[in-house]
Amino acid sequence: xxxxxxxxxxxADAAIAAVLAPESAFIAGGSDLMQLMKxxxxxxxxxxxxxxxxxxxxxxxxxxxxxxxxxxxADFAAHPAVVRDYPMVSQALLASxxxxxxxxxxxxxxxxxxxxxxxxxxxxxxxxxRAPGSGCPAIHGENRSGAVLGTSPDCIASNPSxxxxxxxxxxxxxxxxxxxxxxxxIAVADLHRLPGNTPDADTVLVPGDLIETVFIxxxxxxxxxAYVKIRDRxxxxxxxxxxxxxxxxxxxxxxxxxxxxxxVGTKPWAMPQVEAALRGKPTTDAxxxxxxxxxTDGAQPASQNAFKLKLMPRALVRALxxxxx
Amino acid sequence: xxxxxxxxxxxLAGTAAGVAALPALGPAAAADNPVAASxxxxxxxxxxxxxxxxxxxxxSIEPRTSLLDALREQAGLTGTKKGCDRGSCGACTVxxxxxxxxxxxxxxxxxxxxxxxxxxGLAHAGGLHPVQAAFLKHDGFQCGYCTPGQIMSAAALIxxxxxxxxxxxxxxMSGNICRCGAYSNIVAAVRDAAGEGA
Numbered sequence: 001x002x003x004x005x006x007x008x009x010x011x012a013d014a015a016i017a018a019v020l021a022p023e024s025a026f027i028a029g030g031s032d033l034m035q036l037m038k039x040x041x042x043x044x045x046x047x048x049x050x051x052x053x054x055x056x057x058x059x060x061x062x063x064x065x066x067x068x069x070x071x072x073x074a075d076f077a078a079h080p081a082v083v084r085d086y087p088m089v090s091q092a093l094l095a096s097x098x099x100x101x102x103x104x105x106x107x108x109x110x111x112x113x114x115x116x117x118x119x120x121x122x123x124x125x126x127x128x129x130r131a132p133g134s135g136c137p138a139i140h141g142e143n144r145s146g147a148v149l150g151t152s153p154d155c156i157a158s159n160p161s162x163x164x165x166x167x168x169x170x171x172x173x174x175x176x177x178x179x180x181x182x183x184x185x186i187a188v189a190d191l192h193r194l195p196g197n198t199p200d201a202d203t204v205l206v207p208g209d210l211i212e213t214v215f216i217x218x219x220x221x222x223x224x225x226a227y228v229k230i231r232d233r234x235x236x237x238x239x240x241x242x243x244x245x246x247x248x249x250x251x252x253x254x255x256x257x258x259x260x261x262x263x264v265g266t267k268p269w270a271m272p273q274v275e276a277a278l279r280g281k282p283t284t285d286a287x288x289x290x291x292x293x294x295x296t297d298g299a300q301p302a303s304q305n306a307f308k309l310k311l312m313p314r315a316l317v318r319a320l321x322x323x324x325x
Numbered sequence: 326x327x328x329x330x331x332x333x334x335x336x337l338a339g340t341a342a343g344v345a346a347l348p349a350l351g352p353a354a355a356a357d358n359p360v361a362a363s364x365x366x367x368x369x370x371x372x373x374x375x376x377x378x379x380x381x382x383x384x385s386i387e388p389r390t391s392l393l394d395a396l397r398e399q400a401g402l403t404g405t406k407k408g409c410d411r412g413s414c415g416a417c418t419v420x421x422x423x424x425x426x427x428x429x430x431x432x433x434x435x436x437x438x439x440x441x442x443x444x445x446g447l448a449h450a451g452g453l454h455p456v457q458a459a460f461l462k463h464d465g466f467q468c469g470y471c472t473p474g475q476i477m478s479a480a481a482l483i484x485x486x487x488x489x490x491x492x493x494x495x496x497x498m499s500g501n502i503c504r505c506g507a508y509s510n511i512v513a514a515v516r517d518a519a520g521e522g523a
Contacts, residue, residue, distance in 0.1 A: 003369055006388045006434055027432075034391070034430040035411050047388075049435060074424075098500025099485075100478065101412055103424045104431070235499035236413075 008049040018048045028109040031101045064217040069108025088225035092166040095229040098236045108211035110163045115202045117157040128154045129199040143302040150266035155199030160238045165262035169244040172216040179208030192267035221246030221258045226322035239263030241311040243319035254278045283324045292316040378446025393417045395433035404444040415501030418474040425481035444473035456480045459518035467505035479515045488519035
């Protein structure tokens with residue numbers, strides 16, 4: 001790991017001013033950044049420690065719940081209001097990483113963990129995301145974990161955040177403070193960008209941008225929701241395929257549906273076509289199977305991950321059954 | 326007594342010194358090792374005070390030093406183990422303000438003012454912690470390298486209230502890998518220790 005210096009500003013504006021210095025980066029939980037620094041994928045010369053910022057509280061309102069960006073994943077997952085009114089969010093967080101890492105990782109930092117594949121983590125290989133223009137060995141190499149939606153000829157890495165998938169499904173948004181001191185709201189669905197020919201940029205954030213809070217709107221679909229994660233081992237592993245589903249059910253009929261999937265897209269993937277196929281339909285397995293069959297619309301597998309096209313509707317049906325139960 | 330001074334670390338160090346064929350660490354290895362590199366760059370050193378196992382520990386470390394390296398290489402607390410050094414294996418698990426974290430992904434300078442507990446600080450009043458006793462009773466280890474991390478994780482798991490079933494114990498111990506595969510005995514030890522505490 002490179003030599004570095006660390007500062008701990010007392011407020012957001014000071015933190016933003018500090019991070020605008022060359023080769024600087026924010027550090028919150030640090031669980032992703034520290035790994036990337038040890039592997040010399042990220043090489044900041046100066047870290048801006050966010051621990052002193054007052055962004056570690058959860059506020060419960062009638063219209064939704066707000067998490068400060070520094071709220072730890074473990075704490076939000078266990079918050080009674082999250083467990084009761086946003087169960088898919090709690091489930092997605094508890095399916096993430098390990099207990100130790102969830103005690104470290106933050107709500108804001110989780111959303112900003114790097115989209116990655118095996119090659120991104122190893123500077124011995126080319127990678128357009130790590131070294132723009134160097135090439136993508138994954139496209140014809142080890143790509144079992146890769147994305148099948150939103151890929152480009154330059155990058156097929158899938159976004160690893162479980163939390164982001166749940167937040168996209170529920171229409172959550174982040175509040176971002178920028179270099180000019182102004183704050184703006186960005187839907188989590190719009191936070192991550194497609195790789196295109198600039199896969200080095202995972203999100204739409206620009207230097208100086210700081211996520212301050214994450215807001216999740218309350219809804220009947222959020223209250224009746226489930227997160228299903230399929231992976232190569234039972235715990236502490238990224239998703240091969242995951243499904244976040246929320247259902248608003250009125251007397252056996254689906255009034256509203258919220259659906260997003262993870263492990264399959266270069267960004268957390270919203271599924272509006274599946275939602276449309278569920279609305280107004282009875283809560284039957286026939287409805288679930290018909291809607292889930294639409295999940296793979298536009299999907300393009302790589303050489304090793306065509307299995308994801310079969311796994312996606314199955315994971316989705318299971319999540320729908322779980323939410324409806 | 327001489328045997329009281331005999332530690333695994335001392336024994337290994339002595340063995341290495343006696344083997345002339347072992348290659349010395351080259352410059353590349355030194356550059357990758359914060360401890361070795363610190364001697365060459367004193368201007369980067371930062372004075373910090375850590376609260377470890379109820380004691381004040383004053384250290385002069387590089388800001389990039391992990392809590393794991395600070396504990397092992399600077400504070401002389403080698404009970405905390407370095408496995409993957411990437412947060413995947415859990416061998417380096419310690420408690421910071423009562424919560425289990427992986428010390429390899431924690432920067433030491435960021436833990437100033439927080440209460441750090443390592444495996445050396447888990448036992449109290451001369452007796453073993455119930456989880457330590459249960460690991461002995463159930464033979465919850467083979468080589469023992471992952472054991473300090475397993476025990477620190479298990480002690481936290483019980484405090485968190487996640488020892489309700491074997492299934493729950495397995496899920497909440499998933500941040501700790503045992504290469505020897507002592508998992509069934511580890512689960513038995515955690516179950517037993519949780520029952521005693523109840």
